[in-house]
Amino acid sequence: MVLAYALSPIDLIPDPIPVLGLLDDMVLVPLGIALVLRLLPAEILRDARAAARGRPLDETSRRLGRCGALAVAAIWLGVLTWIALKLLHPPG
Numbered sequence: 001m002v003l004a005y006a007l008s009p010i011d012l013i014p015d016p017i018p019v020l021g022l023l024d025d026m027v028l029v030p031l032g033i034a035l036v037l038r039l040l041p042a043e044i045l046r047d048a049r050a051a052a053r054g055r056p057l058d059e060t061s062r063r064l065g066r067c068g069a070l071a072v073a074a075i076w077l078g079v080l081t082w083i084a085l086k087l088l089h090p091p092g
Contacts, residue, residue: 002032 006029015021037045057065 002029002036005029005032 006025011021011024012028013020013024015025
């Protein structure tokens with residue numbers, strides 16, 4: 001349910017509401033994750049962590065990780081460039 005809420009376009013408080021729209025995501029999602037970790041049996045969590053540690057990343061996973069990081073960096077660079085251009089050259 002926490003994952004569905006985090007990925008859902010429907011929020012408790014709509015995102016266009018300044019500050020509060022994003023604040024609910026910043027509070028509810030981490031609290032939900034903490035609740036899931038608390039409710040998850042220790043044996044299952046321990047086994048999952050051990051399996052994750054024992055499984056090396058294959059080349060495809062590494063390539064996808066690098067591509068994802070580059071895509072996020074490119075988006076941020078584009079947004080920051082757009083903001084800088086708007087600040088330096090205001091309309092009118």
